[in-house]
Amino acid sequence: MASPVPATDQRRRQARLAISELFLDTALGDADFVRLRDTLRASGLSVAELDAIYADEVAPILHGNLNIVAGVWSGFDVAWLEQEIARRARPPRFPLLARVRRYLVTRSTIADWRRLRQMVAAP
Numbered sequence: 001m002a003s004p005v006p007a008t009d010q011r012r013r014q015a016r017l018a019i020s021e022l023f024l025d026t027a028l029g030d031a032d033f034v035r036l037r038d039t040l041r042a043s044g045l046s047v048a049e050l051d052a053i054y055a056d057e058v059a060p061i062l063h064g065n066l067n068i069v070a071g072v073w074s075g076f077d078v079a080w081l082e083q084e085i086a087r088r089a090r091p092p093r094f095p096l097l098a099r100v101r102r103y104l105v106t107r108s109t110i111a112d113w114r115r116l117r118q119m120v121a122a123p
Helices: 007-023 030-043 047-067 078-088 095-106 110-121
Strands: none
Touching (some): 007 047, 007 078, 007 110, 030 110, 047 078, 047 095, 047 110
């Protein structure tokens, strides 16, 4: 029997799964953004933590989904996503290249992320 996920990990899991929806091969509507905002707010994570999850954890793994003909549109498996995040986690060796990489993996979703981020940060 698997041990329960600690509360902090569960909050990150919820945030990762919500942010992953920006990388689905579907258009998000206003109701989707409100739902995602509520999920991210409920995580209790700071906007800075959410920024890091978006740009450094989720985007590097899922950005390619938006560049293929038949991308995933129904949702990503959170266990697979977390496994990939853990597998790829390491500090950047070349900070300038890390900034270029960050731009490349977020350019398709940055407008949606900025909209969602602003909604999360608003009172």
